[in-house]
Amino acid sequence: MSTSNKQILQPDGWAQPRGYANGVAASGRTVFVAGQIGWNSACQFDSDDFIDQVRQTLLNIRAVLQEAGATPAHMTRMTWYLLDKKEYQARGREVGQVYREVMGAEYGVAMAAVVVAGLMEDRAKVEIEVTAVVPN
Numbered sequence: 001m002s003t004s005n006k007q008i009l010q011p012d013g014w015a016q017p018r019g020y021a022n023g024v025a026a027s028g029r030t031v032f033v034a035g036q037i038g039w040n041s042a043c044q045f046d047s048d049d050f051i052d053q054v055r056q057t058l059l060n061i062r063a064v065l066q067e068a069g070a071t072p073a074h075m076t077r078m079t080w081y082l083l084d085k086k087e088y089q090a091r092g093r094e095v096g097q098v099y100r101e102v103m104g105a106e107y108g109v110a111m112a113a114v115v116v117a118g119l120m121e122d123r124a125k126v127e128i129e130v131t132a133v134v135p136n
Contacts, residue, residue, distance in 0.1 A: 005135040006076065008108045019096065020111035024076040026133035031068040033130040035081065036060040037121055045123045050087050051094045053125045058102040061130050070132045072103040077131040080113040084125070088113070 009023030010016070037060075038053025039045045047053060065071060082088050088095065119127050 005133060006074075006108060019099075019107050020078075021108050022110070024108060024110050026076050028074075028133045028135040029068075031065065031070050031074070031132040031134060033061055033064045033132070035127040035129040036064070037119065037124040037127050039121070039124070048123060048125070050084070050125050051091060051098055054095055055098045055102060057126055057128050058099065061128060062102060065130070065132055068132070068134065070134045072106045074132040074134050075103075075106060075109045075130055076133050078109050078111045079129050080111065081116045081119065081127040081129075082113060082125075083116065083119065085115045087125075 005026050005028045007025040008021045009025060011022065014022065036057050038047070038056040039060075040056065041063075045053070046056065062072060065074065119125075
């Protein structure tokens with residue numbers, strides 16, 4: 001599937017971001033993926049480990065994208081909701097490794113990370129929502 005529908009927005013003179021894009025313009029069919037958490041298809045948690053939950057969350061996102069005929073390369077926006085900023089920062093290298101393992105090297109995505117007081121599922125440590133645009 002072509003991803004030529006995306007244009008990475010990088011203002012002149014700005015430092016190159018690491019692991020995300022400052023902005024993305026895209027045209028095509030928009031796909032909205034609801035906030036996904038680190039439980040399996042039966043809505044059960046297999047682990048309370050942060051990295052395991054990140055992996056499962058990304059797998060869940062990839063599965064929903066696939067239902068729309070999309071791939072991670074079509075993602076334009078991600079919002080990460082995190083319970084623990086310090087754990088996210090301390091395990092950032094592992095987060096990046098799992099991201100590349102599940103989503104590939106697609107970093108042309110406008111991302112935000114927000115620390116929250118809690119998530120709707122008590123065992124969830126991360127929730128991620130995604131917007132993707134699939135070429136027409």
